[in-house]
Amino acid sequence: MAEEEDFTHFQFDFGGISLELSGERAFVEQMYRQIMNDVELVRTGRHRAPETVPVGAATVARAPEPQVLWIHRCSEMMRKIYMATTDDIDETFLAKVLNSAHIGVLYIDKGIMHNTLSNLEKGNTLWAEFTEAGRQKLAEVSKANRR
Numbered sequence: 001m002a003e004e005e006d007f008t009h010f011q012f013d014f015g016g017i018s019l020e021l022s023g024e025r026a027f028v029e030q031m032y033r034q035i036m037n038d039v040e041l042v043r044t045g046r047h048r049a050p051e052t053v054p055v056g057a058a059t060v061a062r063a064p065e066p067q068v069l070w071i072h073r074c075s076e077m078m079r080k081i082y083m084a085t086t087d088d089i090d091e092t093f094l095a096k097v098l099n100s101a102h103i104g105v106l107y108i109d110k111g112i113m114h115n116t117l118s119n120l121e122k123g124n125t126l127w128a129e130f131t132e133a134g135r136q137k138l139a140e141v142s143k144a145n146r147r
Contacts, residue, residue: 077134
């Protein structure tokens with residue numbers, strides 16, 4: 001039997017998906033690499049393949065289903081990543097200048113995000129991080145509140 005140090009535990013929570021792996025270190029590490037590879041494929045849109053449905057001798061293309069987009073909201077104080085779909089983009093003025101079917105990742109200013117995709121700001125945040133300026137401001141406010 002393998003020694004206790006050959007066992008490990010991994011927990012993954014991402015966009016409503018929770019996964020927990022425990023077991024031999026080599027197996028857990030292999031599964032971790034596969035999961036991260038799959039996440040990257042989805043994040044970049046490389047997992048999509050055009051689908052067709054044969055109808056008699058002809059082939060008819062299916063209407064595309066909404067695809068996942070990663071929205072990076074950028075501001076001076078904070079960066080956030082949201083998960084959206086092509087439908088979310090297609091319902092905005094952005095659809096007039098962008099073909100969402102060809103977008104996997106969209107970087108957007110906080111002001112534009114608030115004015116066009118504000119519905120995503122409620123409950124769709126997958127990741128958030130203070131910028132250096134945000135961390136400095138937080139430290140200043142914390143220091144002032146301690147006085």
